[in-house]
Amino acid sequence: MPTRFLRSHLAPVILAVSLLSGNLTAQQPLPHANSSTIAPDGTVYVTRIVPVPTTISPEAQKVLARVVSDTAVPQTLGQRRTGTDKWQAGAGEASKMLYPADVATDTIAGVPVLIITPTTIAPGKLDRVLINLHGGGFNSDSGSLTETIPIANLTGTKVVAVLYRLAPEHPFPAAVDDAVAVYRELLKTYKPSHIGIYGTSAGAILTAEVTVKLKQLHLPLPAVTGIFSGTGDLSQKTDSLALYALDGFSGHHEPPQPGVLIPEYVAATNSRDPVLSPLYADLKGFPPTLFITSGRDILLSGTTILHRAYLRAGVDVQLVVFEALPHAFWNNPALPESKEADHIMAHFLDTHLAQ
Numbered sequence: 212m213p214t215r216f217l218r219s220h221l222a223p224v225i226l227a228v229s230l231l232s233g234n235l236t237a238q239q240p241l242p243h244a245n246s247s248t249i250a251p252d253g254t255v256y257v258t259r260i261v262p263v264p265t266t267i268s269p270e271a272q273k274v275l276a277r278v279v280s281d282t283a284v285p286q287t288l289g290q291r292r293t294g295t296d297k298w299q300a301g302a303g304e305a306s307k308m309l310y311p312a313d314v315a316t317d318t319i320a321g322v323p324v325l326i327i328t329p330t331t332i333a334p335g336k337l338d339r340v341l342i343n344l345h346g347g348g349f350n351s352d353s354g355s356l357t358e359t360i361p362i363a364n365l366t367g368t369k370v371v372a373v374l375y376r377l378a379p380e381h382p383f384p385a386a387v388d389d390a391v392a393v394y395r396e397l398l399k400t401y402k403p404s405h406i407g408i409y410g411t412s413a414g415a416i417l418t419a420e421v422t423v424k425l426k427q428l429h430l431p432l433p434a435v436t437g438i439f440s441g442t443g444d445l446s447q448k449t450d451s452l453a454l455y456a457l458d459g460f461s462g463h464h465e466p467p468q469p470g471v472l473i474p475e476y477v478a479a480t481n482s483r484d485p486v487l488s489p490l491y492a493d494l495k496g497f498p499p500t501l502f503i504t505s506g507r508d509i510l511l512s513g514t515t516i517l518h519r520a521y522l523r524a525g526v527d528v529q530l531v532v533f534e535a536l537p538h539a540f541w542n543n544p545a546l547p548e549s550k551e552a553d554h555i556m557a558h559f560l561d562t563h564l565a566q
Contacts, residue, residue: 261460264535268547271536279461288350288379295351303356306544310364310553314356320392325355325372327363336367339405339564340397342433343372344390344421346412346440346539349476350377354411357542358439362409365557368564371397375417382478383487390421395430403431404565409501409556411539412510413473415441419489419517422497427486432498435563437556439503440539442513443490443520445472446482449512459507459537490517494524501559503552505533505540531555 247257263275286294303314313328327343341362345354355372363370375389390408397406410418415438425432442449448467456464471482485492500521504514511532521528533540533548541552 266534267536270546271540271548274540274543274546275459275461275535275537277461279458281463283463283465292351295347295353299353299356302542302544303360306357306360309544309550310361312360312363314360319371320396322389322393323374324393325359325374327356327359327370327372329363329367329369331367332369333367338401339368340401340407341366341368341370341560341564342390342394342397342406342408343370344375344386344408344410344414344417345372346410346414346542347377349386349413349417349473350379352377354414354539354542357544358409358411358414361544361553362557362560365553366561366564368561378473378478379475382476383480384424386417386476387420387424387486390417391424391428391430394421394425394433398431402565404434406433407435407437407560407564408433409435409437409439409560410441411439411542412441413476415439415510415514416443416445419443420486423486423489423492423494426493426496432496434565435498435560436500437503437560438500438514438517439541439552439556440505440508440510440514441517442472442510443517444483444488444513445477446488448472449510449516451509451511451513455507455509455511455537457509457538459535461537490520494521494526497521497524497526499527499559499563500529501556502528502530503533503541503556504530505536505538507535508538510538529559 245259247255249255263272311330315326317324317326343359345352345358347353355374359370359372371393373390373393375386408418408421418436418438419441422432422436452467456462471477477487480487482488483491502514502518504511518528518530533552536548540546541549543549
């Protein structure tokens with residue numbers, strides 16, 4: 212299939228970008244021209260002067276203009292999880308200031324979850340539920356609050372955030388199994404036409420994986436899904452992975468190496484297993500799905516490739532690409548673009564849940 216982008220048909224790209232603001236310090240010489248050299252094997256060595264665009268909000272312009280060191284800062288998994296948990300708690304509180312909702316802990320089918328409940332639920336929405344599969348690279352939780360509080364508030368619908376088991380301690384299919392277990396249990400209370408599943412980053416990948424697994428198990432599919440900055444192919448690297456780091460052009464970035472994406476999660480599984488990599492699955496009959504990404508998203512390529520695969524399968528899909536912003540920017544509640552993204556997500560999910 213042409214959209215699989217086999218490595219033998221796509222030359223690697225190494226991008227050296229010089230920004231008018233961002234990574235450069237006052238002591239570094241500013242380049243004054245664009246340049247590019249293409250090696251015999253097709254590898255591209257390129258310098259581009261990229262102004263901070265005026266097509267985005269002043270708040271987003273300031274985010275892109277932040278100086279972030281290119282120096283690698285090694286971090287243990289424990290440090291990553293501690294830092295992510297602290298950031299998520301703070302960003303979650305900021306989200307609640309904008310989008311009031313109640314958060315409680317619980318377990319469903321033996322899986323820990325957060326229950327995010329809007330302060331007011333209309334009588335016609337009491338029999339609906341959304342399932343969130345949070346981001347965090349499959350090894351931490353970087354979204355169970357920031358991805359759910361705005362959506363619960365804006366849709367007036369209860370959201371269940373699945374705190375699935377994490378890699379590397381629990382590689383694939385542990386996260387899929389946990390999400391499916393929660394879905395099975397919710398089917399005892401809710402009609403499938405009243406259930407939606409969505410996620411960001413790792414959670415976006417997991418949303419597609421879970422949908423494939425539900426179809427394999429001959430379980431009724433949810434009414435709607437949301438894949439917000441994800442990918443459907445863990446067998447190989449894509450173009451945007453070579454271009455961007457998590458913060459777009461800012462911060463440390465290693466050229467992608469051959470091999471699978473997220474090896475700690477893939478572990479011993481065949482990387483083209485249709486559940487692990489839904490690009491290779493039968494996607495026919497999948498529910499309406501919203502795809503969202505952004506111009507400097509590390510998973511821009513992965514999101515658009517999977518979107519096209521859904522299109523080829525005849526799925527009712529929409530794709531929204533935000534200008535210039537980095538990966539999963541909507542987790543920053545201060546940005547006007549985040550508010551816009553939250554409203555787009557909420558409207559799509561709300562519209563496709565049966566009333």
